[in-house]
Ligand SMILES: Nc1nc2c(ncn2[C@@H]2O[C@H](COP(=O)(O)OP(=O)(O)OP(=O)(O)O)[C@@H](O)[C@H]2O)c(=O)[nH]1
């Protein structure tokens with residue numbers, strides 16, 4: 001029996017992991033491979049899992065903590081995917097606040113000597129604008145511990161994938177590639193656009209032709225834990241009902257405009273805000289991965305409807321209770337004051353716990 005190839009795609013919140021995974025999966029499926037995806041989050045009710053399923057992929061999730069702290073659940077999901085569709089390739093997306101995966105996933109998996117799995121090199125995606133703000137210009141609103149986490153994520157990469165190059169000039173792109181090459185000498189560096197499908201084939205070739213160097217990070221878990229603790233986390237599922245038909249694209253834009261205004265007012269940074277709405281077969285998805293940037297729609301709804309399911313995930317450098325207060329106000333102003341009814345079925349709001357990996361092998 002041939003081995004399942006396990007491809008892990010990490011990187012900071014909002015860097016483009018899910019977009020890239022979708023593109024890699026489409027490419028592989030187009031080349032006759034069977035693919036499964038494992039998503040991951042500190043909470044439940046994930047935009048990513050729903051989105052990938054809407055796109056026709058088989059996706060399962062590890063919730064309520066990162067892969068490293070839920071190693072057995074991670075293995076269990078790989079087994080589940082094997083039973084569901086015997087994939088040739090499993091693409092796994094660790095939560096964007098997680099690092100140290102070589103020591104906590106790669107090495108433990110190898111130590112277990114699981115015959116059915118072959119683990120491929122570790123790709124870490126970087127959003128170039130965030131990279132510039134955090135490391136090059138050092139002018140981000142994030143706490144310095146979050147910058148540390150961002151750096152550590154890149155340090156352990158076998159392949160650093162500079163994403164979103166469609167948003168850069170040639171000069172900006174060349175400067176950033178040079179910077180990454182000079183500062184992260186252990187990694188291969190590749191510039192791509194996951195959204196515009198630029199260089200995804202080159203990346204896939206790199207993933208399947210190389211092995212991980214498995215360089216264990218030198219990392220201070222107190223700083224790493226503090227970085228995670230600074231991140232307010234909010235996952236919400238709800239339905240919006242109205243007596244009249246709703247243009248959900250307009251509501252999504254209003255929610256995000258108000259949210260950005262609130263963050264700009266208090267000078268705090270969003271790591272990633274993403275929202276998925278579904279009504280029958282129609283759906284919309286949008287996200288903000290930096291307060292200085294406008295909302296970006298991955299897909300707009302095609303129709304108007306009086307009833308929408310909504311999943312909202314937000315991660316920000318903000319106290320969780322303050323984040324909850326802001327979200328409640330924003331939703332009230334964008335939905336309830338406009339005559340809609342918001343019925344919340346689940347809401348989780350917290351700070352991630354101190355990372356405590358199941359295994360850590362230096
Ligand atoms: N312009 C541009 N936008 C991109 C690209 N890749 C991703 N995005 C956008 O960036 C936003 C975040 O992308 P995701 O794929 O959700 O990022 P992620 O890393 O999975 O985010 P988390 O799971 O929350 O950590 C979305 O709005 C994407 O459409 C790209 O290559 N170019």
Ligand SMILES: [Mg+2]
Pocket residue numbers: 017018019048093
């Ligand atoms: Mg994602």
